[in-house]
Amino acid sequence: MTVQLVQHAQHAITTAATTCTVTLGAGTTAGNTLIVAVAYYTSGGSITVTGVTLGGSAGNFVQRATETPSGGPYLAVWENYSIPGGQTSVVVTLSVSGYAAVDVYEVSGLIPTGAWIRSAGDSGSGTAWTSGTGYPQPGNTFTVAIGAGPVTVAGPSTTVDLIPWTSSAVQTWNASSASGEVSGYMIAYQPETATRLFTYSGTCGSGDWAGLVASFEAPFVPVLTLPALTAGVTPSQGYMTSQLVQPLSFGQQKMVFRAICATTTQTIASSGFTLLSFDTILEDPWMGSTNSPESVWANTYSGFFQICLSVYTQTPPNANITLQIWITSDVGSTQVGAAALPASAGGCVQGSIWYEMSQIDDVVGVYASLQNASGDVTTSITPGQQSSIEILYLGAIG
Numbered sequence: 001m002t003v004q005l006v007q008h009a010q011h012a013i014t015t016a017a018t019t020c021t022v023t024l025g026a027g028t029t030a031g032n033t034l035i036v037a038v039a040y041y042t043s044g045g046s047i048t049v050t051g052v053t054l055g056g057s058a059g060n061f062v063q064r065a066t067e068t069p070s071g072g073p074y075l076a077v078w079e080n081y082s083i084p085g086g087q088t089s090v091v092v093t094l095s096v097s098g099y100a101a102v103d104v105y106e107v108s109g110l111i112p113t114g115a116w117i118r119s120a121g122d123s124g125s126g127t128a129w130t131s132g133t134g135y136p137q138p139g140n141t142f143t144v145a146i147g148a149g150p151v152t153v154a155g156p157s158t159t160v161d162l163i164p165w166t167s168s169a170v171q172t173w174n175a176s177s178a179s180g181e182v183s184g185y186m187i188a189y190q191p192e193t194a195t196r197l198f199t200y201s202g203t204c205g206s207g208d209w210a211g212l213v214a215s216f217e218a219p220f221v222p223v224l225t226l227p228a229l230t231a232g233v234t235p236s237q238g239y240m241t242s243q244l245v246q247p248l249s250f251g252q253q254k255m256v257f258r259a260i261c262a263t264t265t266q267t268i269a270s271s272g273f274t275l276l277s278f279d280t281i282l283e284d285p286w287m288g289s290t291n292s293p294e295s296v297w298a299n300t301y302s303g304f305f306q307i308c309l310s311v312y313t314q315t316p317p318n319a320n321i322t323l324q325i326w327i328t329s330d331v332g333s334t335q336v337g338a339a340a341l342p343a344s345a346g347g348c349v350q351g352s353i354w355y356e357m358s359q360i361d362d363v364v365g366v367y368a369s370l371q372n373a374s375g376d377v378t379t380s381i382t383p384g385q386q387s388s389i390e391i392l393y394l395g396a397i398g
Helices: 237-252
Strands: 004-023 033-041 049-054 062-067 074-080 089-108 116-130 136-138 141-148 154-158 171-175 178-182 185-188 195-197 200-217 255-260 273-275 280-283 296-298 303-312 321-329 332-341 348-357 363-371 388-395
Touching (some): 033 049, 062 200, 074 141, 074 200, 116 141
Antiparallel strands (some): 154 200, 171 178, 255 280, 273 363, 296 363, 303 388, 321 332
């Protein structure tokens, strides 16, 4: 299914308030996805987006990505999947009275149970803003980007692949002596086997700035192919087993690995990369793991796989930590999730990616890294808040 932008609307509040309402031009279509991009500023203090509603209901709204600098604008992207039909009012609630610019996108063709795959963000001070290093985005995705800074924001531009961004009208808000603007989105149509790197960047007046980019994907539909018998070969029992029975039985087993960290916490170092392990294996029908706790999984059949991760942490040592999770295999290394961890409670980072593994015994490992951390972070083993990995077999390579 092709990803399509159904409609787009935006609104900015230039008088301090705790809510910002965006009115869509037409009623929503049931089953589509709503993506909400927010740039928010107030003078001093910690700020967040506390909630988003469609037609007065929170529905399936989930905060997918944030960029939370100590000063300057706060950026966030929210997703509401499988939305109800006939709704036109989107309300963003802010933690304290402030100024905000909000863009709302209704998109068809995305995964109906949550389409977010990954994001990148950055912040700083100066006259040039960026979302930071882009990460590979698979084909047939919808990518939303925000750039915000003081006085006049110019751009946007891409720094990789020279793919032009289709920008919404620039919005402006004012707060004390500061002002800022937010704009930008694009739809990326590509073959499902292709990837691109997206970075959103531009210029602004001198001061604090922030940038954020988040991508959402369509369902992946693999092409299943049956093994072929070699012409002229009289099939023995062993030949039939290896060429037909085993591949077909593998294809019937969608879940090939599932594990959680349930009994022993793990420390994620404040610097570098930490290889995560999972001490409770729930499913491993093809025996890709070799021991417990398990830190890697080796596949036994080439094909397309989807890898889903959740990493839960206990209370971090400060409020300025971003946790990243990576998938590393013989195929390559890709970030699949990143999120800021709140200082007052534990946090969760989730992500998923599909991988084409063309070699038997390709090995998958999960790494976590911290940014801006003054100390290590410990994972959670509280029931319902346990780190987990799921690997699903999607189909043979055609």
